[in-house]
Amino acid sequence: MMMQMVLQRIAIGFATLIVVSVIVFLMTSVLPGDVAQIILGQSATPETLAALRKELGMDQPGYMRYFSWLGNMFTGDLGISKAGGATIESLIGGRLSNTMVMAGLVALISIPISIALGLWAAMHPGTWLDRFVTFGTLSTISVPEFFIATILVLILAVELHWLPSTAYLTGEENFFELLGALAMPLITLVIVVSAQMIRMTRAGILNVMSSPYIEMAILKGVPKRRIILRHAFFNAIGPIVNVIALNLAYLVSGVVIVETIFSYPGLAKLMIDGVQTRDLPLVQACAMIFCGTYVLLILLADIASILSNPRLRNPK
Amino acid sequence: MEKEKLLEVRDLKISATNDDGEIIPIVKGVTFDVHKGEVVALIGESGSGKTTISLASLAYTKPGLHFAGGQALLNGEDLLSIEPLRTRELRGAKVAYLAQSAAATFNPAITIGEQVTESAVLHGVMTQEEATRRAEELYHALELPEADRIGYRYPHQVSGGQLQRLMAAMALCGNPDLMVLDEPTTALDVTTQIEVLKAFKKVIQEENSAAIYVTHDLAVVAQIADHIVVLYGGEIMEQGSSDQIINNPSHAYTKRLMAAVRPTPQSGLGTEIGAEHDRDLPAVQVGNMTAGYGGIVSGEPKITILRDIDMDVKNGHVVGVIGESGCGKSTLARVIAGLLPQARGSIKLDGKELEGDLHGRKLEELQKIQFVFQMADTALNPKQVIGDIIGRPLEFYHGLKGRQKHAKVVEILEMVELPADFATRYPMELSGGQKQRINMARSLAANPEVMLCDEVTSALDSIVGANVIKLLTSLRDRTGVSFVFISHDLSTVASFADEIVVLYAGRVVEQGPTNEVLDPPFHPYTRLLISSVPELRIGWLEETMQKREMAVGIAKDVEITAVGCPFFNRCPMGIEGKCEQESPPVRNLEDGHQISCHRTIEELNQAEMEIQQVLHGYEKPGVDDSHPTAH
């Protein structure tokens, strides 16, 4: 039963990826204008145009091009950037790992903070500290990521001179320099991602807290700590894991903004540059990486909530 | 000989604070005692404050409520003024609570064993090993199956009746001085309720514990309580020994409550229907009908709910459909109304075959069959005023508009005994009983031939429900409408239905005129149902229970089977090798009385004689039933 549901989710996740790839391919292929024409410019002769089209596979029908593009994606052959003609793999390589390092660090810092604060707020509803956390997180999720980043730059870089306002890497920094450079984007993302996670953790626990079995535990004389940690948390764990995965997926959009503000050489910055120069093969590749990660995380969230359901875990 | 006082409640007052900050008194000065080894019942209808009072003995109020005065002394310690930390020591150790719905009060993520022993271990009453052993003893005492293994299961893995008993084990595990039982059998089917009640009574006697038993059901109270407190609107109307309250009530409200209790089903109680509405053709005929959910493959739905149903609804008659939860009685109404097309068989209205799907039915056919839903709360659109709710069928079927429509709305409101100015109110502004009347008024407005009433009194208090039944009867007499009255409550059905259809696991096991169905010979399931309805008589439980199981069947999960008789696994007279393999034949008796059983009528009559012997044989030794509980 449970296995079946998990497999079903995986199948749906896979199907979604296929649909996503079709959308990405369609949106970036059915362009106004002829790519070969754009590459070769106005002076191109019909012969060279035809040759280039053949080379690019443009003479083939759309679905054939889609399948060969998809096949190439899977084998890691991401194509050639329009700007400069470098292979996209080479452009993406280092950038991808930079983004992964950042996202990993954000997850590592924000998950424990969020669960702890969310739990704490749920344990003391209505106190001024709970209200402060509620208001603070509500405000944070209400404002754009760049607002947080701008305020942080103003305070930490401009006024206090504690941290650099950009995170440009040369590749020769030592550990502390690296940490200093990464600090601003990290803090921004941690604040943005944690706010959402804290709110959802708190709401998840409070939702469980209003169920009759919690009242029963109170009437059995069970101490508060145990009510939260044993009775409530175990039932809220599914929703919480779900929240974590969803918010890590949400990092995708945060990363886009933050990398731009701090000129962090990550994948998102690369993609924005690609959009600005309308370098479509590059946008395609980056979009597929981001969307794939996103779909994967959503899938993990789904599976986590299935696995944490006691009814499914212990069938009749 | 005065027993030692355990709990003394003195002039207890509890108030609520609403959203506007106004304070509303809920409990207005209540005084009563609970002695050691005594069961005190708090009886009242919704809004009487009975649950609120009972929770005070745990030093607890529901969110939004607060203590406003008085005392509740547990062993001399005032629960209303003790330290919060002290309440934690008392709860579970000295006073234990048993809630109405065990399904909701067991934590789904923790094993039953841990939850049962948790409180005793946390309070240091015993070690985990001792508690586990004690729990197993209790499982045995409560007659739970697989007592050594059930503790390792999760709540969703056991049945509702078992869970209710497990909650009793949870309450008893730490040897509390006082148990608070809040409507512990209300949510259960009648055949399960009696098992649970019996188990409760037995452990309460064995453990000699004191208890507060909260309920609205006088018949249940008569079986279990020593002392009864009658509550209305947060005040005590009357209190006294069970004997006095049951046999000699003095307060008018108590008498009213007693009058609203339906008499135990027996023949000769139903109203005899006059012949003036009789016509040759039945209003509705259901022929060999099978229905269920999921795709239909060669006349068999994926999940079959009803199988081979045959029944007639005569003009101007009330047909009671009786059965326990999950037997398919609501589905039957949905099929007749066209909400769920049948997989096989036919539905006829005035002799004319109806389309299964209501989209295929004519407006006139739709108008003639009206459905009244169980919960008036959800059956009335909260965003429409009563005038629009009742007015819509008038407009839709009869084309009435404007003043004409309004006049008719007022007339219909009158029919259901409600004032005309209700037309401008919203459903939310009405009480439960009033909403149920509006619910019926909407169907009446269509001027139907048949009204399908699905459990229309189950959610109502007994007095309110009794009034609704009275209204139904007078409507039937005045308008000649036929009713299909669906209920799980045999006494209600028996008191005013002309015919009864007994459903079990999706099949008709017995049907016929009320008097015939309630007289022997019985189908074994009908027999079980009849003997499970508590009588408003002290000592009934002891009498019935002793020999009941062997005589009339045992409480087990209902199995829905495709072949054979579905009741086989619970039947005391099943024939192995036959009943579970072949569908039982329909045995026809006089007046259209039908029993579907492999046993012959002679065998069933014989069995009934034996049951009577068993039941009455117990009475003979001369047990004085005015003193129900010996300690």
Place this chain on the structure above:
Amino acid sequence: MNENKSTKEEAVLAELDAFAELPDAPPKRRIKLSWVGKLSVAVVAFWLVMCVIGPSIAPFHEMDMDGDDGFMDAHSNEYGTFHLGTDYLGRDTLSRIIFGARNTIGISLASTILAYLMGITLGILAAVKGGWIDMGISRINDAILALPTIMLGLIAIAWLGSSIPVLIGTASIIYASSVFRIARALGQDIMVQDFVEAAKARGEGVWWIIRSEVLPNAAMPLATDFGLRLVFVVLFISSLSFLGLGVQPPASDWGSMVRENLQGLTYGSYAAIWPAFAIATFTIAINLIVDDVSAKSGGSLAKKMV
């Protein structure tokens, strides 16, 4: 004493006979806003008014480079007073914020309304009709929801270039998918309610059921969601503008104003802070109103724990 008792009994019985049971639910509760909620309403109202009359009361035109220099603090010159200083081109920051309200809020509002029209129509249709229509729309919708919004925005702009119609179109389609999901869920919840079953059993048509039963009951939750959705759209449009892919210069818009003036931060200019602050006041205020209006979150039981 005895007399007393019997009058009390009579009173109880009279109450029962008069059918004076208490209504199950308290009479309609008016929406009561806390002072925070009232303040938030004032803030939102202020910005909405600015969208309409802003350009006629702003001290300067959004494109006038009348300031003494770029990134100046508050100062006055022969053209007037620059209350919040100037931006990187010497334009009045305050005026640009007032003009920008019309772009930022206007585009967002238009997108949200459009998203609602699409989302509700399709969502209710899917809920009421069910079957293949529901399956078809839901699958496409799932695919859109499976993509990060900013990615969809980036791809759309890479494809079509940036202009106000493209922005509104993209945002409304992206957010219509969330509206669809909510409208469909709400519709499905309402469709299985007994009062809808009753209407179906009566033989009512689909259109009547939608108009009289479904929409009145879905209105309030959808209105609350509209507020949340509007916030998301404002953030989305501002983020795109901030990336330089939204509203194009020289038109003013809060997101692009932050981007243009970002380097001013290092010179101590607040020209980038003010527009960011404007966004924050608008979005936080909306969220606070929504928070105030929607039911109080649980926690009443939590307070009972010892």
